[in-house]
Amino acid sequence: MILLDQVSVRYRRSEPLVLRNVDLTVGEGELAVVAGPTGTGKSTLLGCVAGLVPHFTGGVVHGRVVVGGRDTRTHRPGDLADLIGYVGQDPAAGFVTDTVEDEVAYGLECLGTAQPVMRRRVEDALDLLSLAALRSRRLRGLSGGERQRVAIAAVLATGSRVLVLDEPTSALDPGGAEDVLAAVHRLVHDLGVTVLMTEHRLERALQFADQLVLVEDGRVLAGEPSLLMEVSAVRPPVVELARLAGWSPPPVTVRDARRRADRLRHDLAAAPPSSPREPAPGPPPAPGRVRIRGLTVRRGRRQVLHDADLDIPAGVVVALMGRNGAGKSTLLSASAGLVAREGGVVDVDGADPADLPAQQAIRLVGLVPDDPRLLLRASSVADECVGADDDTGVTPGATRRMLARIAPGLAGAHRVNHHPDDLSEGERLTLAMAVILTAGPSLLLLDEPTRGLDYAAKSRLSAMLRSFAASGLAVVVATHDVEFVADVADRVVTMAGGRIVAEGPAADVLLSSYVHTPQVAKVLRPHRWLTVGAVASAMKGEG
Template sequence: MIRFEQVSVTYEGTAEPALHGVDLAVPEGELCLLVGPSGVGKSTLLGTVSGLVPHFTGGILHGRVTVAGRDTRTHKPRELADVVGTVGQDPLAHFVTDTVEDELAYGMESIGLAPDVMRRRVEETLDLLGLAALRDRPIATLSGGQQQRVAIGSVLTPHPRVLVLDEPTSALDPGAAEEVLAVLQRLVHDLGTTVLMAEHRLERVVQYADRVLLLPAPGAPPLLGDPAEVMGFSPVHPPVVALGKLARWSPLPLTVRDARRRAGPLRERLGTVTDAPQQAASPEPAPSPQRAAQADRLTVRRGRAEVLRGIGLTVRSGEAVALMGRNGAGKSTLLNTLVGMHEPAAGSVRLGPLGGTAVVPHRTRPAELLHHIGLVPQEPRDLLYADTVGAECEAADTDADAAPGTCRALVTRLLPDVPDATHPRDLSEGQRLALALAVVLTAAPPLLLLDEPTRGLDYAAKARLVGILRELAGSGHAIILATHDVELAAELAHRVVIMAEGEIVADGPASEVVTASPAFAPQTAKILAPHRWLTVPQIRAALTARDATAEPTPPASEVTE
């Protein structure tokens, strides 16, 4: 169905190709998962299938890509629209209409389907993706995850033979992600649709893949093979694979179910380790009693609708809090209110310690507010306006009154090997997010807010992010992150707050809240339940400590009957 013949792509102004030596075929009716570290050319490879590369992005394409027999060099994206459906990392860039139902119908109108066929397919797609209640809603009023589902639905309605998806579950809550992946599996199994999908959250998708296509490094040739085999040497892999490597299981498990079947001996070994602070989600000292922010009976309205109702939340210095909940629960609205973008309809928001001068966000000038609180939004481009990475760093230093080079040092930690001359638009979604985070961190705000901070980040980049955030928490910064990434919450959060319908429904220590919820439990917790282990590094450290203190077995000659 998809054939790559010695494909390489080189962009203007770059010495090395973004993609090199791709020569393989993806058969019809398979789900092929594209994996690899950030910046290795995954989005470029997907773009060659849809025709966006090079017709839209520019650059030089060597070799040939054919889809259902059509050469993408001679067929522009609109000439491939009936066979290839594409959803990129940014759903907002995908939309051309204002409402959900119109967006689902637009692609079919473009290829001239009959009205009765269009009506039936719109209804089918609304039901498949759980969008029926949103059919008349303006797209601009939807949450990021809801917009992602609409974007996926809009390419499903024309019934393409090939789906090209770039991070399709990155903005979805665990339940919505499972629904979307179940739909994709049905399309593959029942209709023979070919799906080529890039995704960093491998814990969600690797078990659904028929094959895995690995791009190991920039410019390196790809490897295509069985998922378990490829995961064995892939530089990026989900926690279930990391746990399998630690326990030396062969073949490596790809699902929680397979891992649980083999985890009995490991659970027994861990059962001898007394529950202790090393099992906490974050190894940093406990948060201080000093308040960083407080919301008291906070209510926020949009029009006549109450999107936040009676929120009571206190965050203390040195504390990392994960906000979780389904799409549309109010997480982003709460962050935006804390940073002053919404005025409360009732209740109050205060920043700063008790007894000090309280800061009311919506009444504080932005130039002053950035020294109290910083927000990294879901769309990092909202913070980026310069022509180069270097110019962004210089502007951030100036705005924050920081020493020259402060922002650049943060960028270097988060984005190794990204030159100053690179334009932000040429960065991947994950790289732009890391740049926006560095811009916000330049002012060293006492309270840092992050909205879906791991969108587009691979496991290595996520580990670097966790390291920086842990250092910030350890030095007294408070952190609130709205996330659907249960593995991130397990790695970083001291507390987890779960929201639903604009209200807080759970608030407590991370190890208690996430293990009590099947939807928000990380893979490690599911595998080793009822023990409250959350991450593979915790287990590795505990086993190392256990083995170091275990009494050595005496030689056989010293054993008496």
């Protein structure tokens, strides 16, 4: 169904190849998961299959891409619309209507679908992605995860035989991600749909894959998932645990890992669980402590945040979790003074950010939103860094040095001249993060900071946040990334329906949840282990 024959891609003559001599075949009714470090060409690979590269993005493509018998050199994206459904990393960028139901129906209207058929397909798509209750909602009022589900429903409704999905679960909570992947799995097995998807959180998707496609430095290696995991540079926690325990080939599901973990559980039974904190060096931020009392926010007739009370001590990383639409982003925005409150107070170092001028507020509270483009306004990465230095009054070059810590490749000489719009979602996020962190705020708020980041980048981010916390910074991270929370968080706060419903030490909250349990904990139950790092430390101590 999908054939790439010696495909190479270059966007600019002065730059290296993004893809190099790629050969790949994905059969009809297969689910192929594309994995690899951030910025190595995964999105370009998907763009080639969808016909977006080079017709929409520009650049030069050598070789041949054939999908369903159609050569993308002679068929533009519009000629492939009835065959291929594509959902990019930013689904909202592709919306053309105002409401959920209209967006799901739009593609069918463009294809001239008969009204009775259109109605049936729209209803099927809404049910498949659990969107029926949102059919009349305006798209601009949806959470990031809800927008992602709408975008997937819109391409599913057209009856596409090939789905190309770029990070389809990146904005979804664990339950929502399972729903989406289960729906995709049904399409593959029951309807014979061919799916090519990228996913950084392999712990979610690897169990569904018929084929794993590894992309690194523009080169591709494809094959059976468990075999390729032995050589892959990106590995989910269950595979890291298998490598630590010496299991070969490594299991790719929790169920298979549990079957092989009896000896490991026995060896760890006498060792006290631990989560070592070894912060990376970093500049000491100003100390901070946050007190939130009775914080209430209303949007129109809906009260989206109900009397939130929260204490965030300096030196602590707090993870804010909950399903999409639970109120996490609203709590962050209200804490930063960026949305109108119906009631409540926020005290950060004795001041309320809502009462301060913007230039003072950013030194008190720094918020990295889930859409990083809201913070980026320059025409290149280098200019963005210079502008951030000027805005915050820091030493020239400070923002670029911060960027080098988060994403070393992006701060390199051959990338800093790129326009932010030409970066991947994860790269834009890291650039926005560097801009905010350079100001040295007392309270750091991050909304879904791991979207688009590979495991190595998340590990660097985790170490950086722990270093800031160790120096006295108060950190709050709203995220669906359970594995990241297990690694970085001291405390976890769970929200539902705009209310805080649980709060406590990270291990207590994560291990008591059916939804927010990390892979290592699932494998080693009933013992209280959260991360591979903690297990490795215990095994090293015993050895």
